[in-house]
Amino acid sequence: MRTIAYREALNEAMVEEMERDEDVFLLGEEVAEYNGAYKVSQGMLDKFGPKRVIDTPIAELGFAGLGIGAAMVGLKPIVEMMTFNFAVLALDQVINTAAKMRYMSGGQLSCPVVVRGAGGAGGALGAQHSQSLEAQYAHVPGLKVMMPSTPYDAKGMLKTAIRDPDPVIFIEGEILYGLQGEVPEEEYTIPMGKGDIKREGADCTLIAWSRMVHVCKQAADKLADEGIDVEVVDLRSLRPFDKDLLRESIKKTNRAVIVEEGWPWVSVGGAVADWIARDLFDWLDAPVGRVHQRDVPMPYAFNLEDASLPGTEQVIEAVKKAAYVA
């Protein structure tokens, strides 16, 4: 199978969906003439012209709202946020309008908009550019939240997001854009709410999404050397999340550790841990472990950034603790 980069996979998903459906269009800062700040929209202006690939002013509230309004009357906009750090400016439109338009109109309206862009920490970008804010969105009924970890997932999930009739928040891993992976030529999609087992194992379930899936896989490889067989579950979709897959995995391993790039308090990891503790209490042989970013804004200093982000060492430690071998 051919190998392409995560960003190319995303590009293909958008191109194919725009070819398939004239109601799909892309707007955002630098998406057209500049070919995308992270080159995700490379070549799309040439292919589709300025009517469907649109450079916006640096005005997230305004252009997100414009996309949402267009979606309310039936178009299928893809709104690119250069990074999800900037998407905070558009939260009013996303939370107060897109998420609840269907509910408060008594089912008359829906907002089939995709808000997508980079999230998580880059490399020493400092506090305002290195945040994992998925919990903000996963908290809100009416929104769906997807975060792919591989090129294969990125393409199949983005196609699903674009076709979904509800507003979808699609957060890409800033550090993953260059990641290479196998992506088939032929058409495929990945259903909303479907997680994936990225590595099979019997002794402990590691639960992660986006970049942390890779950290978990590395940790699992090292743990294998020590005779601990770890399963890595990629949630892929945070809302809805794949309860069935988690149940199956934890019933098999009886131990769970959640690894997230975001902050610990009131987080996705906290919510998943809560659900596991209630739903699978009888199946657990140890408390649900959690690994996360340190509870501070991201420092710029290279050494401190590393110290703030969760890495393989912390994951290994947490698994050992769950397995009572630490």
Added chain:
Amino acid sequence: MAKTAPDEDKQPETAAEEEAEKQAHESEELEIPALDAELGEKLREELGDERLIEMYETMVLIRRFEEQAGRAYQMGKIKGFCHLYIGQEAVAMGSIGALEERDYVVAAYREHGQALARGLDPDAVMAELFGKVDGVSKGKGGSMHLFDTDKNFYGGWGIVGGQIPTATGVAFAAKYRDEEAVCLCYMGDGTVPQGAFHESLNMASTWDLPVVYIIENNRYGMGTAVERISAETDMFKKADGYAMEGVLVEDGQDVFKVYDAIKTAAERGRKENRPTLVEIRTYRYRGHSMSDPATYRTKEEVEREQRKDPIQRFTRWLVENELKTEDELKEIDARCKQRAKDAVKFADKADFPPASALTEDVYVDWPWEIE
């Protein structure tokens, strides 16, 4: 722009003088100003008598509907926020009257009047205020969230300014699909200092979008007078900053003037895909919402403004131009009163949504298989 202080030389010096001036002032203002006669003649030709009378009836209906809504609120049948439209009827009817069916309307939280002007069923609007399942939004929207997609009526927004980018997106979609339709976006004067206003108008003009932004300037954003929150109080002038046509309707209590301005702006949208910013000066008779006694304005101010009442002036025009007699107009009024009361009865009798509705319509009911 610097504000000039009132000219102190012109202040009356004695109590007697003050009284005399007050009387002179009052007798001068007791006269109800007439509607624009020339425009009236023009619109009579353009629209016909019947349509004008229909517009009149809708304005009266809005007034009577809102009075009933106010009463129902006091009786506890309507809860939450309830922002009445009384006093601004000429704005809703004059503007929506200039629209075609395919055009869109996006409104803010004071939108009962606009909903009725757009032809939403008064029963269903009242039922929505009562939180009943027969309401336009099945009881899940309430006063601030009236929606009727059949009438291209979108809004109700509870967030000040939230509707402006979204309305711009509706206009974007209309252009994208070559619909030759325009989107009317209502907002209050309190919205103008917001970033959402600036971002939206800038995009609409840069991208040639068919939208008409209407600032209903009723002089108060909640309880704060416009000159206290906006550096430029001639809000239509903001259009200059976006290379957009800016229009002032100074007498927004004259339905003809509103109609005329919006008709032109809507055509500019449909034919040229150009946006327009229209400031319409009007006045709300009641407080910001039912919970606001509006003590920030004087009784004199309210009385002075009420002399320009949009319905009374329209009444006089219809009589003087012999479209209707006073008795016939009283019949219309009686009919509207009854219609509003019937809406209350309908809403009273309607059921609250079933418990199952609580979790319905969060997401689209849609199979997970991708087509």
